[in-house]
Amino acid sequence: MSKGILFNIQKFSIHDGPGIRTTLFLKGCPLRCQWCANPESQLAKIQILYHQEDCLHCLNCIQLCPTHALTHQDQCIHVDFNKCIGCLECVKNCPGHALSNEGEYKSVEEVVAICLQDLPFYEESGGGITISGGEGMSQPDFLRELLPALKKYNLHLAIETTGYVPEDLFHELAQMFDLLLFDIKHADSKKHQAGTKVGNELIRKNLKWAIEQHIEILPRIPVIPHFNDSLDDAKLIATYLKELGLKKVQLLPFHQMGEKKYQLLHRNYAYENTKALHPEDLLSYQQIFTDQGIDCFF
Numbered sequence: 001m002s003k004g005i006l007f008n009i010q011k012f013s014i015h016d017g018p019g020i021r022t023t024l025f026l027k028g029c030p031l032r033c034q035w036c037a038n039p040e041s042q043l044a045k046i047q048i049l050y051h052q053e054d055c056l057h058c059l060n061c062i063q064l065c066p067t068h069a070l071t072h073q074d075q076c077i078h079v080d081f082n083k084c085i086g087c088l089e090c091v092k093n094c095p096g097h098a099l100s101n102e103g104e105y106k107s108v109e110e111v112v113a114i115c116l117q118d119l120p121f122y123e124e125s126g127g128g129i130t131i132s133g134g135e136g137m138s139q140p141d142f143l144r145e146l147l148p149a150l151k152k153y154n155l156h157l158a159i160e161t162t163g164y165v166p167e168d169l170f171h172e173l174a175q176m177f178d179l180l181l182f183d184i185k186h187a188d189s190k191k192h193q194a195g196t197k198v199g200n201e202l203i204r205k206n207l208k209w210a211i212e213q214h215i216e217i218l219p220r221i222p223v224i225p226h227f228n229d230s231l232d233d234a235k236l237i238a239t240y241l242k243e244l245g246l247k248k249v250q251l252l253p254f255h256q257m258g259e260k261k262y263q264l265l266h267r268n269y270a271y272e273n274t275k276a277l278h279p280e281d282l283l284s285y286q287q288i289f290t291d292q293g294i295d296c297f298f
Protein backbone atom coordinates (compact mmCIF):
# COMPACT_ATOMS: atom_id res chain seq x y z
CA MET A 1 0.00 0.00 0.00
CA SER A 2 1.24 3.50 -0.77
CA LYS A 3 2.02 6.08 1.88
CA GLY A 4 1.03 9.70 2.03
CA ILE A 5 2.82 12.52 3.70
CA LEU A 6 0.54 14.43 6.04
CA PHE A 7 1.24 17.37 8.31
CA ASN A 8 -1.90 17.23 10.39
CA ILE A 9 -5.00 15.16 11.06
CA GLN A 10 -7.72 17.25 12.62
CA LYS A 11 -10.57 15.44 14.28
CA PHE A 12 -13.99 16.92 15.06
CA SER A 13 -13.60 19.49 12.35
CA ILE A 14 -16.81 21.45 11.66
CA HIS A 15 -15.67 24.02 9.08
CA ASP A 16 -14.58 21.80 6.20
CA GLY A 17 -17.84 20.41 4.90
CA PRO A 18 -21.09 19.16 6.42
CA GLY A 19 -21.34 17.62 9.89
CA ILE A 20 -18.48 16.46 12.07
CA ARG A 21 -15.45 15.52 10.00
CA THR A 22 -11.87 14.37 10.14
CA THR A 23 -9.69 16.63 8.00
CA LEU A 24 -6.52 15.15 6.54
CA PHE A 25 -3.90 17.75 5.68
CA LEU A 26 -1.62 16.54 2.90
CA LYS A 27 1.72 18.17 2.17
CA GLY A 28 2.48 19.60 -1.26
CA CYS A 29 1.06 22.61 -3.10
CA PRO A 30 1.76 24.06 -6.56
CA LEU A 31 0.80 27.60 -5.45
CA ARG A 32 2.86 30.00 -3.38
CA CYS A 33 0.23 32.28 -1.89
CA GLN A 34 1.94 35.15 -0.11
CA TRP A 35 -0.52 34.92 2.79
CA CYS A 36 -0.45 31.10 3.12
CA ALA A 37 -1.59 30.16 6.63
CA ASN A 38 0.09 26.75 6.38
CA PRO A 39 3.54 27.41 4.93
CA GLU A 40 4.60 23.97 6.18
CA SER A 41 2.12 22.50 3.70
CA GLN A 42 3.84 23.73 0.56
CA LEU A 43 6.68 21.23 0.18
CA ALA A 44 5.69 17.58 -0.24
CA LYS A 45 8.46 16.42 2.07
CA ILE A 46 9.27 16.31 5.74
CA GLN A 47 10.53 19.66 7.04
CA ILE A 48 12.64 20.26 10.11
CA LEU A 49 11.67 23.15 12.39
CA TYR A 50 14.27 24.77 14.65
CA HIS A 51 13.36 26.35 17.99
CA GLN A 52 16.43 28.49 18.66
CA GLU A 53 15.50 29.31 22.26
CA ASP A 54 15.77 25.61 23.21
CA CYS A 55 19.06 24.92 21.43
CA LEU A 56 22.06 23.88 23.59
CA HIS A 57 24.48 24.39 20.65
CA CYS A 58 25.93 20.92 21.26
CA LEU A 59 26.07 20.30 17.47
CA ASN A 60 24.93 16.71 17.99
CA CYS A 61 22.48 17.11 15.12
CA ILE A 62 25.19 18.20 12.70
CA GLN A 63 27.35 15.20 13.58
CA LEU A 64 24.45 12.77 13.14
CA CYS A 65 22.99 14.10 9.91
CA PRO A 66 23.80 11.54 7.16
CA THR A 67 23.44 14.03 4.32
CA HIS A 68 25.25 17.04 5.83
CA ALA A 69 22.06 19.07 5.59
CA LEU A 70 22.71 21.00 8.80
CA THR A 71 25.07 23.88 9.51
CA HIS A 72 25.63 26.12 12.53
CA GLN A 73 25.94 29.80 11.75
CA ASP A 74 25.26 32.89 13.84
CA GLN A 75 24.25 30.79 16.87
CA CYS A 76 21.58 29.12 14.79
CA ILE A 77 21.10 25.71 13.14
CA HIS A 78 20.25 26.01 9.44
CA VAL A 79 18.64 23.23 7.42
CA ASP A 80 19.33 22.79 3.71
CA PHE A 81 16.04 21.26 2.58
CA ASN A 82 17.61 20.25 -0.74
CA LYS A 83 19.89 17.88 1.16
CA CYS A 84 17.55 16.75 3.97
CA ILE A 85 16.03 13.29 3.40
CA GLY A 86 13.67 13.43 6.40
CA CYS A 87 15.31 10.61 8.36
CA LEU A 88 14.53 12.48 11.63
CA GLU A 89 17.81 11.39 13.29
CA CYS A 90 18.41 15.01 14.29
CA VAL A 91 14.95 15.39 15.83
CA LYS A 92 15.16 12.11 17.77
CA ASN A 93 18.60 12.86 19.17
CA CYS A 94 18.39 16.54 20.05
CA PRO A 95 18.96 16.85 23.82
CA GLY A 96 17.31 20.29 23.97
CA HIS A 97 14.23 19.23 21.99
CA ALA A 98 15.03 22.19 19.77
CA LEU A 99 14.16 20.36 16.56
CA SER A 100 10.79 19.11 15.45
CA ASN A 101 9.32 17.96 12.19
CA GLU A 102 6.39 18.93 10.02
CA GLY A 103 5.10 16.02 8.03
CA GLU A 104 4.91 12.31 8.63
CA TYR A 105 4.49 9.37 6.28
CA LYS A 106 1.35 7.33 6.94
CA SER A 107 -0.02 4.30 5.13
CA VAL A 108 -3.54 4.14 3.72
CA GLU A 109 -4.30 1.52 6.37
CA GLU A 110 -3.16 3.78 9.21
CA VAL A 111 -5.13 6.78 7.94
CA VAL A 112 -8.31 4.74 7.43
CA ALA A 113 -7.99 3.34 10.97
CA ILE A 114 -7.75 6.88 12.39
CA CYS A 115 -10.74 8.04 10.34
CA LEU A 116 -12.87 5.11 11.46
CA GLN A 117 -12.40 5.97 15.13
CA ASP A 118 -15.09 8.64 14.74
CA LEU A 119 -17.51 6.73 12.55
CA PRO A 120 -20.49 7.17 14.96
CA PHE A 121 -19.98 10.97 14.91
CA TYR A 122 -20.01 11.08 11.10
CA GLU A 123 -23.15 8.98 11.00
CA GLU A 124 -24.89 11.03 13.64
CA SER A 125 -24.01 14.43 12.12
CA GLY A 126 -23.95 13.70 8.39
CA GLY A 127 -20.20 14.29 8.41
CA GLY A 128 -17.26 12.45 6.89
CA ILE A 129 -13.72 13.01 5.72
CA THR A 130 -12.16 16.10 4.13
CA ILE A 131 -8.86 16.07 2.27
CA SER A 132 -7.02 19.35 2.68
CA GLY A 133 -3.52 20.67 2.20
CA GLY A 134 -1.59 22.17 0.64
CA GLU A 135 -3.34 21.03 -2.48
CA GLY A 136 -5.31 17.91 -1.60
CA MET A 137 -4.76 16.44 -5.08
CA SER A 138 -0.97 16.76 -4.93
CA GLN A 139 -0.53 13.12 -3.84
CA PRO A 140 -2.62 11.27 -6.46
CA ASP A 141 -1.22 7.77 -5.86
CA PHE A 142 -2.11 7.99 -2.20
CA LEU A 143 -5.63 9.29 -2.97
CA ARG A 144 -6.24 6.55 -5.55
CA GLU A 145 -5.91 4.02 -2.73
CA LEU A 146 -7.24 6.04 0.18
CA LEU A 147 -10.53 7.23 -1.31
CA PRO A 148 -11.92 3.79 -2.30
CA ALA A 149 -10.80 2.43 1.08
CA LEU A 150 -12.83 5.16 2.83
CA LYS A 151 -15.80 4.75 0.49
CA LYS A 152 -16.11 1.11 1.55
CA TYR A 153 -17.52 2.56 4.78
CA ASN A 154 -19.89 4.79 2.86
CA LEU A 155 -18.20 7.95 4.16
CA HIS A 156 -18.97 11.38 2.71
CA LEU A 157 -15.78 12.64 1.06
CA ALA A 158 -14.88 16.28 0.49
CA ILE A 159 -11.72 17.98 -0.72
CA GLU A 160 -10.36 21.49 -0.39
CA THR A 161 -8.75 22.23 -3.71
CA THR A 162 -6.97 25.14 -5.34
CA GLY A 163 -8.16 23.76 -8.69
CA TYR A 164 -4.60 24.15 -9.96
CA VAL A 165 -4.24 20.51 -10.97
CA PRO A 166 -3.46 19.07 -14.45
CA GLU A 167 -6.79 18.62 -16.22
CA ASP A 168 -6.62 14.83 -16.68
CA LEU A 169 -5.74 14.31 -13.06
CA PHE A 170 -8.42 16.72 -11.86
CA HIS A 171 -11.05 14.92 -13.94
CA GLU A 172 -10.03 11.56 -12.52
CA LEU A 173 -9.88 12.61 -8.86
CA ALA A 174 -12.68 15.17 -8.62
CA GLN A 175 -15.25 12.52 -9.51
CA MET A 176 -14.25 10.49 -6.46
CA PHE A 177 -15.55 13.19 -4.10
CA ASP A 178 -19.03 14.10 -2.93
CA LEU A 179 -18.11 17.76 -2.46
CA LEU A 180 -15.43 20.11 -3.78
CA LEU A 181 -14.54 23.04 -1.52
CA PHE A 182 -13.12 25.04 -4.41
CA ASP A 183 -10.85 28.02 -3.66
CA ILE A 184 -11.50 31.09 -5.79
CA LYS A 185 -8.67 33.50 -5.13
CA HIS A 186 -9.15 35.96 -7.94
CA ALA A 187 -11.02 36.23 -11.25
CA ASP A 188 -8.23 38.33 -12.77
CA SER A 189 -5.36 36.10 -13.87
CA LYS A 190 -2.65 38.77 -13.53
CA LYS A 191 -3.67 39.50 -9.96
CA HIS A 192 -3.91 35.78 -9.27
CA GLN A 193 -0.36 35.38 -10.58
CA ALA A 194 0.90 38.25 -8.42
CA GLY A 195 -0.56 36.75 -5.25
CA THR A 196 -0.04 33.03 -5.80
CA LYS A 197 2.72 32.74 -8.45
CA VAL A 198 0.34 31.05 -10.91
CA GLY A 199 -2.33 32.37 -13.29
CA ASN A 200 -5.92 31.17 -13.00
CA GLU A 201 -6.59 29.75 -16.50
CA LEU A 202 -6.23 26.11 -15.47
CA ILE A 203 -8.32 26.72 -12.35
CA ARG A 204 -11.10 28.28 -14.43
CA LYS A 205 -11.09 25.32 -16.82
CA ASN A 206 -11.30 22.80 -13.98
CA LEU A 207 -14.05 24.68 -12.19
CA LYS A 208 -16.13 24.92 -15.38
CA TRP A 209 -15.66 21.22 -16.02
CA ALA A 210 -16.70 20.27 -12.48
CA ILE A 211 -19.86 22.38 -12.79
CA GLU A 212 -20.70 20.68 -16.11
CA GLN A 213 -20.29 17.31 -14.42
CA HIS A 214 -22.78 18.35 -11.71
CA ILE A 215 -20.28 17.66 -8.94
CA GLU A 216 -21.37 19.47 -5.79
CA ILE A 217 -19.19 22.54 -5.33
CA LEU A 218 -18.86 25.12 -2.60
CA PRO A 219 -16.72 28.01 -3.89
CA ARG A 220 -14.71 29.64 -1.11
CA ILE A 221 -12.91 32.97 -1.30
CA PRO A 222 -10.03 33.67 1.07
CA VAL A 223 -10.41 37.44 1.44
CA ILE A 224 -6.90 38.83 1.62
CA PRO A 225 -5.78 42.43 2.28
CA HIS A 226 -4.12 44.18 -0.68
CA PHE A 227 -4.95 41.21 -2.92
CA ASN A 228 -8.70 40.72 -3.36
CA ASP A 229 -10.36 42.65 -0.53
CA SER A 230 -11.53 45.73 -2.47
CA LEU A 231 -15.12 46.14 -3.58
CA ASP A 232 -13.90 46.16 -7.21
CA ASP A 233 -12.30 42.76 -6.60
CA ALA A 234 -15.57 41.52 -5.11
CA LYS A 235 -17.52 42.76 -8.16
CA LEU A 236 -15.18 40.97 -10.54
CA ILE A 237 -15.37 37.68 -8.62
CA ALA A 238 -19.16 37.93 -8.12
CA THR A 239 -19.66 38.47 -11.87
CA TYR A 240 -17.47 35.46 -12.61
CA LEU A 241 -19.41 33.22 -10.20
CA LYS A 242 -22.73 34.43 -11.59
CA GLU A 243 -21.63 33.69 -15.17
CA LEU A 244 -20.84 30.15 -14.05
CA GLY A 245 -24.29 29.81 -12.50
CA LEU A 246 -22.94 29.33 -8.98
CA LYS A 247 -25.51 30.19 -6.35
CA LYS A 248 -23.49 30.27 -3.15
CA VAL A 249 -20.06 31.27 -1.88
CA GLN A 250 -18.27 31.21 1.44
CA LEU A 251 -15.93 34.04 2.49
CA LEU A 252 -12.85 33.12 4.52
CA PRO A 253 -11.49 36.32 6.10
CA PHE A 254 -7.69 36.63 6.34
CA HIS A 255 -6.23 35.58 9.71
CA GLN A 256 -2.77 35.55 11.25
CA MET A 257 -2.66 32.00 12.61
CA GLY A 258 0.25 31.03 10.36
CA GLU A 259 2.64 33.81 11.41
CA LYS A 260 4.65 31.83 13.97
CA LYS A 261 5.19 29.00 11.48
CA TYR A 262 7.14 31.30 9.16
CA GLN A 263 9.52 32.07 12.02
CA LEU A 264 10.06 28.37 12.76
CA LEU A 265 10.72 27.68 9.07
CA HIS A 266 13.06 30.70 8.92
CA ARG A 267 11.02 32.17 6.09
CA ASN A 268 10.01 35.74 5.40
CA TYR A 269 6.31 36.41 5.74
CA ALA A 270 4.87 39.04 3.40
CA TYR A 271 1.84 39.57 5.66
CA GLU A 272 3.70 40.14 8.91
CA ASN A 273 1.83 42.69 11.07
CA THR A 274 -1.12 42.81 8.65
CA LYS A 275 -4.37 43.05 10.60
CA ALA A 276 -6.76 40.10 10.47
CA LEU A 277 -10.16 40.63 8.83
CA HIS A 278 -13.46 39.80 10.48
CA PRO A 279 -16.96 39.30 9.07
CA GLU A 280 -17.98 42.77 10.33
CA ASP A 281 -15.21 44.29 8.14
CA LEU A 282 -16.64 42.59 5.06
CA LEU A 283 -20.34 43.42 5.10
CA SER A 284 -20.17 45.65 1.97
CA TYR A 285 -18.02 42.99 0.29
CA GLN A 286 -20.60 40.35 1.15
CA GLN A 287 -23.43 42.57 -0.11
CA ILE A 288 -21.93 42.63 -3.62
CA PHE A 289 -22.43 38.88 -3.92
CA THR A 290 -25.90 39.04 -2.37
CA ASP A 291 -26.86 41.72 -4.94
CA GLN A 292 -25.91 39.24 -7.68
CA GLY A 293 -28.30 36.67 -6.21
CA ILE A 294 -25.50 34.61 -4.68
CA ASP A 295 -25.96 33.29 -1.14
CA CYS A 296 -22.80 34.63 0.49
CA PHE A 297 -21.89 33.58 4.01
CA PHE A 298 -18.93 33.24 6.38
Ligand code: SF4
Nearest residue numbers: 055056058059061094
Ligand atom coordinates in the same frame (compact mmCIF):
# COMPACT_ATOMS: atom_id res chain seq x y z
S1 SF4 B 1 21.26 18.73 18.67
FE1 SF4 B 1 19.61 20.11 19.28
S2 SF4 B 1 20.49 21.27 20.98
FE2 SF4 B 1 22.22 20.34 19.88
S3 SF4 B 1 22.84 21.92 18.38
FE3 SF4 B 1 21.39 20.56 17.35
S4 SF4 B 1 19.43 21.61 17.61
FE4 SF4 B 1 20.81 22.49 19.12
Ligand code: SF4
Nearest residue numbers: 065084085087088090
Ligand atom coordinates in the same frame (compact mmCIF):
# COMPACT_ATOMS: atom_id res chain seq x y z
S1 SF4 C 1 16.01 14.81 9.10
FE1 SF4 C 1 17.86 13.55 8.74
S2 SF4 C 1 18.64 14.34 6.79
FE2 SF4 C 1 17.19 15.88 7.55
S3 SF4 C 1 18.44 17.33 8.71
FE3 SF4 C 1 17.70 15.83 10.18
S4 SF4 C 1 19.33 14.27 10.28
FE4 SF4 C 1 19.68 15.49 8.43
